[in-house]
């Protein structure tokens with residue numbers, strides 16, 4: 221693995237980024253072919269020989285659902301550090317993601333580097349819209365717990381805002397607000413939980429302008445909010461009504477199969493690919509590569525996964541490529557929006573548990 225740390229998170233020009241990322245991904249394809257027999261069989265079945273792709277869109281991809289059907293691991297059993305599972309209702313089959321120490325460490329380092337480009341280097345007092353007790357069990361580590369743990373490196377004085385029955389823990393919330401109302405704080409939670417268990421109760425309680433210097437990161441599916449006709453714009457408006465006009469709100473998109481590589485929404489409302497990852501949109505029937513302005517299935521690329529063959533994944537999410545290198549926010553790279561899930565597939569997502 222070449223050194224990723226000197227790379228500016230959103231600063232690489234197109235040619236430079238493609239050269240760096242392609243080199244990393246080709247190396248990973250060869251590594252997984254050599255260390256994961258089911259993956260090697262998949263490539264062989266697609267007629268793909270020991271692969272050196274000549275462009276990012278030629279890197280072979282694995283369908284996200286295969287992680288539910290097969291144990292895709294490139295790690296010896298004795299080197300498994302922990303296994304992540306996607307959250308879901310018990311009737312659904314969960315994805316199993318096998319991590320060794322190096323991959324787990326890389327995930328959290330990249331995530332912190334990426335998100336601190338929004339929060340700044342200083343650790344902020346952090347309010348977590350969840351309950352304490354998510355992050356204990358190493359063997360069956362949930363995606364929700366992993367998300368909270370990954371972001372906790374950005375914060376200090378970690379405060380869990382909810383009781384275990386998901387009701388707001390008002391004494392704890394009020395104490396956090398009293399202590400930090402004039403400080404830059406960080407709030408994190410899964411989108412639907414932030415809405416249902418924090419913002420709605422705050423508004424119903426007639427509290428307003430509570431944490432005007434907050435930055436809110438939220439992630440997870442929009443489906444439940446769409447069912448309630450809550451768009452991203454409505455979400456942001458209500459967050460600012462409760463917490464303060466100047467509050468920065470950033471959604472981010474990521475897969476449990478690629479933790480650490482996330483696509484963060486900028487001030488323009490666009491999800492951005494960082495230097496270490498990329499996104500390709502493919503036609504949902506033919507899988508041909510789509511151009512700017514067109515929608516289709518989202519494929520995600522990341523240099524992180526070494527313990528399992530998840531460096532190139534075709535998701536079941538629909539998205540639209542919005543542009544590349546020219547977002548008014550100044551960040552380089554591709555930017556896109558998520559349109560929802562492919563119809564008629566099972567619904568799976570971090571925040572869909574509740």
Ligand SMILES: [Zn+2]
Pocket residue numbers: 486487488490492547548549550551555
């Ligand atoms: Zn932007």
